[in-house]
Amino acid sequence: MGFMAAKYLFVASEIGVFEKLASGPLILDALAAATGIPPRTLRISADAMVSLGLLERVDARYRNSAAAAAFLAGAPGPDLRPMLRFWDKLSYPGWINLESAVRNGRGQAGFFRFNEEEQQIFSTGVEAFSAPAAAALAMGYDFGRHRRILDVAGGTGSFLIAILRRHAALCGTLFELAGTCAVARRRLAREPEGARIVGARLLLVDLWMDASRTQPPAAPVMAGEFLIHAGDGQSYAEDEADAWLAQTDWRKLERRPLAGPASVIIAEAA
Template sequence: MTSCPRLDLLDLINGFQVTQAIHVASALRVADHLSGGARSAGELAALTKSHPDSLYRLLRALAAVGVFLEEEGRRFRLTPMGDCLRTDSVTPLGAWAEVVGSPYFWQTWGHLLHSVQTGENAFQNLNGKNVWQFRAEHPEYGATFDRAMTQLSRGSAEAAIRAYDFSSFRHIIDVGGGQGLMLAEILLAHRDMRGTLFDQPDVVAGAKAILMERGVIERCNVVGGSFFETVPEGADAYLMRVVIHDWEDDEAIAILKVCRRAMRESAKLLLIERLVAPPNEMPATKFSDLNMLVSPGGRERTREEFSELFGKSGFELTLVFPAGVHNVIEARPR
C-alpha cells in the first residue's frame, strides 16, 4: 500500500491518544483480568468498576492497534503486545505506561515549547522543584516510577549480560541501582560474585524483597546514600544503568568524579546507556533525549560526548558493547 505523507503525519500527531488509552488500560489492570482467557467488555467493566460502554470503546480502539484482540460479542483477549501490560509479565511495561500517562508527566511534556525556546527544564519551571524532589514528596508517583524502572531493568539486564562478560569481577557495585533487579540478574548469572546496591535510602528500602526473591540476598549489601556525596569503595566494577542520562554535564561529571574517588586503578566503570545515532536514525533515542530535556533535565549522548565526559572526570572510554536498545560503555580510570 502506498504511503500517504499527510496520513502518516496525522498518525504521529494523534499518537498521544494511544498513549493515554494504554495508560488507562494499565491503570485498570485490564491485562491482568484477561490473563486467564477472553472476557466480555461487560465482565471487564464489572471487574474494573468502569462504565461498560465507555470501557468497550476504549478496548476496541486498543484492539485496532494490536494491544488486545476483539472477538464476537464484544469479547476481548490478550495479544503478545497486551501481555506486556500484565503485572506478572516476564516482559512488563505496564508501570511505564502508568508513569507516562500520569498528570505530572503529561503536563510536563505539554511545556516542551518552553524548554525548546529557553533551554530550561520544563518540570522545574512548571513545578518549582525537580522531578526527584516531586516524587519524594508524592510517594504514590515515586512508587510507580520505581516499579517502572524495575520492570524496564529486566530486558536491559538480559541484553547487558549477553553483550558483556562480567565474569572477571568478584565484586560489583550498582550505583543508582533502584530496587536491585539489574544487580540481581548479574549475580544470578555469576554465582561467585558479590554485589552492593547503592541508591537513595527511600528507593533501596524496597530492594530486599526483590533480592530475596531472586535468591541473591546473601551475596548483596544494600546501602543508602547520595551519589553526589559518596559511593562505597573497593569494588572491581562500578555499574550505572541509565543514570548519567538523567543529568546535564556538570552534574554528570560530579557523579563520575565521586565514583572515580572510590575506585581502585584496576577497577572498571560500566555505564548502560543509549547512544545517539547519526542523523535520521534511531528515533527512540532522540525522543528519549527530549524526555530528558523536559523532565529530569539531562540528555542522551553520542559516543564522542561520553568520551569527553569521561575525560573531564578522570576516566578513559575503552570499549562499547551494543546491548539491545542500550550499550554497555566501559571506561577505566586514568
C-alpha cells in the same frame, strides 16, 4: 492523534483490562464487572485498544492480542505495566510544558522530588524500561573474573540481580538515593540473589569522646591542636557522629575501641 492513543493505552493498563483478560476472552459486561468500570466507558477504552491492535474482538468477546498477553497481562517474563504507569503518572504531565522548556532552555525543576508513592512508580517503571539492558549486560560481559560489584545509581538492583543470577560466586553492593533504596530493599527481599547484595560499611576512626566531652582525656586536649593549626577544627563526641550518620542515610552499628584513645564507629548504608 498519537497522544490520544498513548493515553488510551495508559488507562487500559491502569484499570486492568489486559490483566482481567489474561485467563481468557470476556464479553463486555463481564469485563466491565471484572474491572469495576461502567460498560459504556469501558467499551470506549476497549474498542480503542482493538483499533491499536492490543485487543481483539471476536463474537462479541474481547481478548488480548499476542503482544498484550506477553507484556501487559502479568504473564511470566517482561512486564511493561510499571513502565506505562511511570509514563502516565510522572512523565506524561511534564510533556505539557515541552514548549516552555524548548523556548527557555530549562527543564522542569523539582521533578525528582518524589513522595513515597511516586518513588515507587518511578523506580519500578525505570526497572521495567531497563530490564532488557540488564539481561544483555549480564550475558554480554564476563563478570566471572570479578568478586564484587558496586552498582552506583543502580535503581532497584535489577542489574545486580541479573548479574548475580548468572554468577554464583559474586557479591554486590547497591549505592543509591535513600528514597530509591527503600524501594530496592523491598525488591531485593523477594529475590534469592538479594542476600548477596550487601550494604556498604563506613568506618570512622577518631578520638571519639563520650557525652561528657571529657573522655578519653586525649580527645579534648587534641582540640587545641586543631584550633591552633587548622583554625576551625575540634574534637567530636560519639553522639555528634551519630547525628551526621542519620542525616546522610547511614545506620550506626557499633563503636569499638582500638589502641589508646582511638575508637572506630562502624555504620552501614541505611
